[in-house]
Amino acid sequence: MFVAAVLLLRIGYYGGIYFPILDDYIQYGLYSTVGNPFAQVVLRFQDYTVRPLAVLTDVYVWARFWEHMGIAFIIITLMHGASSILIYEALNKAGIRCGLFFVLVYLLAPVGTEATYWISGSTRIIVPLFFAAVGLWCLTKKGVSWTIAAWLFNLLSYGYYEQICIVSFLLFFIVAIKMKSKKWLIAGINGVVIAGWYVTFAAVGQMANRGGMVIGSPEQMAKIGHYFYEVWMQAVPKLTWEGALRGFQLVVSDQNFIYIGLVVLIAIVFALTCGGDAQESKRVSGSGIVLSLLLIVLPYAPIFFLKDAWFGLRNTFPSLIGIGLLLDNLFYRPVRLKKAAAAMMMIVFLFGTVSELYDYKRVYEDDEKIMRLLEEAGMPQHVLTKMQYTEVFVPVETHILNVTSSDWALCGRVREHKKDMNYPYMNIYYEKDAVPMEVAEECFDLEAAMTAER
Numbered sequence: 001m002f003v004a005a006v007l008l009l010r011i012g013y014y015g016g017i018y019f020p021i022l023d024d025y026i027q028y029g030l031y032s033t034v035g036n037p038f039a040q041v042v043l044r045f046q047d048y049t050v051r052p053l054a055v056l057t058d059v060y061v062w063a064r065f066w067e068h069m070g071i072a073f074i075i076i077t078l079m080h081g082a083s084s085i086l087i088y089e090a091l092n093k094a095g096i097r098c099g100l101f102f103v104l105v106y107l108l109a110p111v112g113t114e115a116t117y118w119i120s121g122s123t124r125i126i127v128p129l130f131f132a133a134v135g136l137w138c139l140t141k142k143g144v145s146w147t148i149a150a151w152l153f154n155l156l157s158y159g160y161y162e163q164i165c166i167v168s169f170l171l172f173f174i175v176a177i178k179m180k181s182k183k184w185l186i187a188g189i190n191g192v193v194i195a196g197w198y199v200t201f202a203a204v205g206q207m208a209n210r211g212g213m214v215i216g217s218p219e220q221m222a223k224i225g226h227y228f229y230e231v232w233m234q235a236v237p238k239l240t241w242e243g244a245l246r247g248f249q250l251v252v253s254d255q256n257f258i259y260i261g262l263v264v265l266i267a268i269v270f271a272l273t274c275g276g277d278a279q280e281s282k283r284v285s286g287s288g289i290v291l292s293l294l295l296i297v298l299p300y301a302p303i304f305f306l307k308d309a310w311f312g313l314r315n316t317f318p319s320l321i322g323i324g325l326l327l328d329n330l331f332y333r334p335v336r337l338k339k340a341a342a343a344m345m346m347i348v349f350l351f352g353t354v355s356e357l358y359d360y361k362r363v364y365e366d367d368e369k370i371m372r373l374l375e376e377a378g379m380p381q382h383v384l385t386k387m388q389y390t391e392v393f394v395p396v397e398t399h400i401l402n403v404t405s406s407d408w409a410l411c412g413r414v415r416e417h418k419k420d421m422n423y424p425y426m427n428i429y430y431e432k433d434a435v436p437m438e439v440a441e442e443c444f445d446l447e448a449a450m451t452a453e454r
Contacts, residue, residue, distance in 0.1 A: 002274065003081045003107065005266050006346065010108055011077055011117075013251075013259060013354050018073040019364035022401060022409050023120035027058045029416035032066040034059070040421065049201035053159030054124050062123055069119065076122045080107065083126070083133035087171070087321075090136040094178040096288040097329050100274065100342040105324030108345075110239045110352030114399060115317035117360065125317055128160035132168035139175055139183055151186045158194040163299040163318045165194055170298065174291050224303060227311055227397075235313060235396045240352055246393060247351035250358055263350050271343035288329040295322030312397040359392040359400045366390045366450075367403045371417055373449045379414065380444040383428045384435060389450055404428065404446070 020029070034040045037059035042048050047055035065072035084106050091098035106112075115125045135153030138146045150172075157168040169187045176184035251259055299318035303311055331338060366389050374380070385404045392400045403413040407428050415423045429435045435443050 002270060003084060003103065006104075006107060006350070007077055007081050009259075009263060009266060009350055010353050011073070013256075014357055014361060016070060016074065018069045018117075018119065019357075019360045020069060021118065021360065021363050021367065022398070022403065022405070023412075024069070024118070025403070025409075025416040026412035027120055027123075028063045028066045028069065028072075030412060030421060031059050032063040033416075033419045034421060037063070050198070051124065051160050051162075052197065053128075053156065054161070057123065057127070062119065072119060073117075076119065076126050077116075079130035080116055080122075080126045083130045086133035086137040090133070090140050090171075090175060091288075091325075093140045094175040096175070096178060096291060096325075098288070098325060099328040100338065101327035101331070101345070102321070102324035104342055104345050104349060105320050105327070108349035108353065109320050110243050110349060110356050111236045111313055112317045112320050113353060113356040114312065115314040117357065118314070121314040124161040125164060125314060128157040128164040128168065132157035132164065132171060135168070136171050136175060139172060139181070139186075140179065147183060147186075150183065151190070154186055155190045155193065158190055162302040163315060165191070166299050166301065167295060167318045167321060170291065170294050174287065174294075178287055220304070230396055231311065231313060231316060235394050235399075236316070239313075239356070239394050240348065243352035243355040243393060244348040245351075247354035247356075247358070250354055251351065263347055267343040267346050270346065271339045274339055274342070288325060292322045292326035292329060295319065295325065297322075313394075313399050355393055356400075359390070363390045363392065363400050363402055367413065369450065369453055370403060370446065371413065373446060373453070374414065374444070375417075377444045377449070379418075379426075380442060381424060381426060382435065382439045382443040383410075383426060383446050384432060384443050385428055385430065385446040386450075387430060 031037060031041055041059050042055055062072050084103050087106075088098050088103060115121045131153045135150045135157060138150035138153060141150075154168060154172050158165045169191050172187040173184050176182075176187070248260075296319045300311070300315075303315075331341070370389070374383070387402070387405050388395070389402050389404065390400075398405075401409070403409045407426065410428055411423075411426050414426055415421055427439075429443070
């Protein structure tokens with residue numbers, strides 16, 4: 001009941017409406033227009049070489065919801081909530097403390113919005129985490145049918161996102177060990193299967209472009225260090241604390257005092273009635289702390305093996321699972337203080353999420369203006385533009401960008417708009433001096449047009 005209430009508050013500020021951006025227009029909008037998605041998308045772009053199940057579910061499941069993406073958003077949100085309950089029950093059954101902080105961080109942390117709200121991210125993170133959670137829950141049951149189900153769902157969770165492969169493996173392996181079960185072999189066998197897949201296609205498609213053993217190079221370490229600082233030291237605190245204040249101010253400016261009342265009411269009821277942790281009467285869970293630390297650190301391991309090493313806010317989500325568990329295992333007494341802290345955390349996270357959703361909404365609205373202006377200009381082949389028109393609260397990496405942030409993003413949006421995967425590529429220029437002389441007269445000044453709109 002509590003999970004349902006907080007998720008409704010989290011997604012409900014704008015009525016549960018989903019605002020698509022960037023990759024959404026390609027993966028779901030454009031792909032929904034394709035007659036033979038397997039040949040025209042999967043094989044043509046060789047997307048099967050990396051995250052094989054992600055591309056298959058893109059074209060055969062989520063793209064089918066393009067005209068009603070709010071339904072897809074609600075389905076994934078339900079999977080998000082269900083996975084929190086399943087992980088909570090499985091870990092506690094194995095004797096690993098999992099409680100209030102895990103549930104709140106996993107469900108509500110504003111820094112996780114890119115992984116949980118943006119469907120291009122959530123289909124690769126929340127969906128496999130749901131499969132991982134189902135497999136983990138089946139692992140705690142006895143019987144051959146439960147074992148088969150545990151194997152199948154664990155394997156499914158490996159086909160979407162490299163970081164989630166690691167999370168799923170760690171959860172399954174440690175829970176099996178804690179339960180003194182030989183089923184830990186399932187995680188190992190499935191790990192070999194997905195590793196074999198990646199090795200087989202290491203020189204093909206996306207893996208050929210992104211892969212490469214470059215660990216240890218000074219340039220690589222400096223680049224990764226920069227991203228860690230930018231995301232964890234700058235973006236996370238700002239999204240959490242300043243984001244909560246901004247979100248509260250937005251709600252007040254909207255005069256939505258009912259929402260404020262509901263947030264405070266749910267937090268108070270939660271603090272007064274929540275039963276606490278299933279393991280609260282036991283000693284510190286050493287296995288819980290070990291699992292927490294592993295979940296915080298190891299999901300970043302794949303980044304060290306990629307030539308094109310980078311990560312954004314969505315890549316923090318696997319580590320958030322570990323952070324939530326660590327808080328539960330370090331701060332589990334006194335119980336009343338923990339409940340009060342958890343209630344305050346809920347309030348901060350919910351208002352911080354409002355701030356994030358506000359930016360998604362504004363970027364979507366500006367992207368609609370961009371498309372209207374391009375349509376009115378006759379869809380010119382050459383466009384002078386800025387990279388970003390919407391000022392977002394935390395401008396880090398690929399976080400909530402306009403379609404003008406890259407030529408492929410704008411081209412994808414135009415092709416989705418035209419319902420034509422082969423529509424001519426649109427050339428964009430970010431500097432007037434960069435426009436070739438031979439196309440200067442026909443180059444459309446989108447920046448000027450957007451300025452006039454404002």
